[in-house]
Amino acid sequence: MGRKFFVGGNWKCNGTTEEVKKIVSVLNEGQVPSSDVVEVVVSPPFVFLGLVKSSLRPGFHVAAQNCWVKKGGAFTGEISAEMLVNLEIPWVILGHSERRLILNELNEFVGDKVAYALSQGLKVIACVGETLEQREAGSTMEVVAAQTKAIADRVSSWSNIVLAYEPVWAIGTGKVATPAQAQEVHFELRKWLLANTSPEIAAATRIIYGGISINVSHVLVHSLLSFGCFYNVQYAL
Numbered sequence: 001m002g003r004k005f006f007v008g009g010n011w012k013c014n015g016t017t018e019e020v021k022k023i024v025s026v027l028n029e030g031q032v033p034s035s036d037v038v039e040v041v042v043s044p045p046f047v048f049l050g051l052v053k054s055s056l057r058p059g060f061h062v063a064a065q066n067c068w069v070k071k072g073g074a075f076t077g078e079i080s081a082e083m084l085v086n087l088e089i090p091w092v093i094l095g096h097s098e099r100r101l102i103l104n105e106l107n108e109f110v111g112d113k114v115a116y117a118l119s120q121g122l123k124v125i126a127c128v129g130e131t132l133e134q135r136e137a138g139s140t141m142e143v144v145a146a147q148t149k150a151i152a153d154r155v156s157s158w159s160n161i162v163l164a165y166e167p168v169w170a171i172g173t174g175k176v177a178t179p180a181q182a183q184e185v186h187f188e189l190r191k192w193l194l195a196n197t198s199p200e201i202a203a204a205t206r207i208i209y210g211g212i213s214i215n216v217s218h219v220l221v222h223s224l225l226s227f228g229c230f231y232n233v234q235y236a237l
Contacts, residue, residue, distance in 0.1 A: 028057045
């Protein structure tokens, strides 16, 4: 059986209540294949998770943009996996390049977060990707392999993980990896999974490209929901 198509939209730290309602309305009116064919996941800021979940059409899912590495407690500003489960939010994004680069989240820390989120029943969009300097130095695969290894060292099942290749240099810069560049990394990542996990995991794990930023005011729903991508959504409604 083939891998189900996956498309996600990361709304980042954007939006007001009215803007969120408007984009949900646009999504709800869109014509897309059934959930048997494609899995659609949107990721609003935490404060809008409840609003989006309650108003989004059946068959579309909601993801948080991050969660804490262990059970909640005295961790001001953090959101625990248990909280997301309590809110019936099924997905979470972990290891996004902005958090790795700006907040210095190390590979091992991200791996721990992925393992803990999975242990609490969440599904994970795990992000990997290189900086421009790393690409120009020819170390792209060394970087993404190390990021992937930190996850593989801590999990035994990949059935609830989608691996998103997000080159740092292609996020918010107007630059986009060419299809050949993205496909090359996808091929190498799947080859890495084959060599370091199992043939079953390598064959079944969905690997998507996540280095596309879009402006909501300029995008039709059918393009927003193109297969196999993870969009970084910017508001201009």
